[in-house]
Amino acid sequence: MARSKEYDENEVLLKAMQLFWEQGYERTSMSELVEFMGIHRRSLYETFTDKHTLFLKSLDRYGELMDFRLQQGIIQAETAAEALHFIFKYTIDENNNYPLGCLFVNAAVELAVRDADADMKATEGFAREEQLLEEIIDWGKQNQEFSHDFVSSDLAESMHNTLLGLRVMARTSISKEKLYRIADSSMKMLEG
Incomplete structure (x- = not known):
């Protein structure tokens, strides 16, 4: 008779995502x-096959969480400008609350050059974010x-x-004030 799982798969996947997020892929051992x-x-092997597959599933889960969090904030916005301000605020403040950066950025920097799967996951995550930005700009x-002076997809990029x-930058000691100035400059570009 097959044994039933004694753990919540989603819960342990979130833990794996957290550890990969904190340490990176290469520095995280199977024992850890x-x-x-x-x-x-x-x-772990029965459910996730191997470390690499677990990492890719962690990237998927991270993407789902980010999509959900951003959509929740955007839904509450009454204007497109408010929606973009929310995204900038979330990006700056969330990074300061959790100095782990973006898991897609971390994966791209650490692995994309030599790992086609990690590159694909990060690229897909970036494409979803650009699509969301383009929709808000439209x-x-x-x-x-x-302003209608520029193509929405170009502005989104x-x-x-x-x-x-x-x-x-939010992972460094750079001040929030500077980060918000950069965000404000980006917003002004949309006004034309």
Whole structure:
């Protein structure tokens, strides 16, 4: 008779994601994962196959969480400008609350050059973020909040690049004031 799982798969996946987020892929050992996740090594292999697959599933879970968090804030925004301000604020403040940066950025910097799977996951995450930004920019153009001088997809790419830079800079001792000045400059670009 097959044994039932003695753990919540989603819960242990979140723990793995946290450890990869804190330490990176290469610095995280299987022994550390087993201990941190609170499961047996055999269970880890049966459920997640190997460390690499677990890391990729962690990236997927991170993407789902980020999408959910951003959507929750955007839903409450009454204007496109408010939605973008929320994204910038979330990026700056969340990084200061959890100085782990963005797991997609971390994966891209650490692994993308030599790991096609990690590169694909990070690239897909970045593409979703750019798509979200483009939709918000289109919303702002329709409501006459933003200038029509530039193509929305081009603006989304530029804004996404700014957000990625802010995620990296927020991990340093650079002041929040400077990060908010950078965000404000990006917003002014939309006004034309």
